[in-house]
Amino acid sequence: xxxxPTDIAVYSPAEVDIVWSDGQRRRYTIGELxxxxxxxxxxxxxxxxxxxxxxxxxxxxxxxQPLKLLGMQPVGQYAYSVEFSDGHDTGIFTFEFLRxxxxxxx
Numbered sequence: 001x002x003x004x005p006t007d008i009a010v011y012s013p014a015e016v017d018i019v020w021s022d023g024q025r026r027r028y029t030i031g032e033l034x035x036x037x038x039x040x041x042x043x044x045x046x047x048x049x050x051x052x053x054x055x056x057x058x059x060x061x062x063x064x065q066p067l068k069l070l071g072m073q074p075v076g077q078y079a080y081s082v083e084f085s086d087g088h089d090t091g092i093f094t095f096e097f098l099r100x101x102x103x104x105x106x
Contacts, residue, residue, distance in 0.1 A: 015027055020065055033082060078094055
């Protein structure tokens with residue numbers, strides 16, 4: 001049986017809850033979702049060598065603001081495309097991958 005989201009709701013400005021078809025509710029921070037984005041560019045960025053110690057990153061205006069979830073759109077019957085306030089929107093989070101993330105809540 002493939003688990004599927006049955007309800008998605010913003011819990012707080014920094015968190016979203018997903019209720020799964022087996023009844024489990026999981027809470028995800030927006031930062032966690034962004035950090036684990038499965039798109040090719042994010043995977044490459046995570047593999048890259050860390051910047052030199054003391055180097056300060058140059059951030060866009062969007063990246064300098066608190067991270068927000070702008071939307072989650074279904075992709076077929078297997079995933080969600082997630083749009084973040086930093087302008088990133090290319091990650092496709094499969095149901096299986098989403099279920100591995102977050103924390104179960106009562």
